[in-house]
Amino acid sequence: MYGDPSTIRKILTESGDTWAVVGLSSNRSRAAYGVAEVLRRFGKRVVPVHPKAETVHGEQGYAALSDIPFEVDVVDVFVNSDLAGAVADEAVGIGAKAVWFQLGVIDEGAYDRTRAAGLDMVMDHCPAIELPRLG
Secondary structure (H helix, E strand, C coil), X not given: CCCCXXXXXXXXXXXXXXXXXXCCCCCCCCHHHHHHHHHHHCCCEEEEECCCCCCXXXXXXXXXXXXXXXXXXXXXXXXXXXXXXXXXXXXXXXXXCEEEECCCCCCHXXXXXXXXXXXXXXXXXXXXXXXXXXC
């Protein structure tokens, strides 16, 4: 429902290759770490966004999206649903082209606001699952 195949394909193939992954830290046991590895394998630049601002997969981390000193194409969100809306709003504010809420991250109001602002958005899906399906 929040990830029609054409929008998923567009974000993964046309929206750009710089992905800010909100919630990505150096903790290898977290889902964000593994998804970031898959994104990198498929040619995406993965920028970690986490309060610790850790370097992950060799990429400098930032505490907030607004701290990133270059353009971000897609914001991939690995935070609790109650925090995700603020991240989506920040993604709009920094001029991202798309927002991706991970599996289990759902905020219908954020989805509506983000789409109304002109960004593509997918919610409750995982790019690490969708990328291999593109064929």
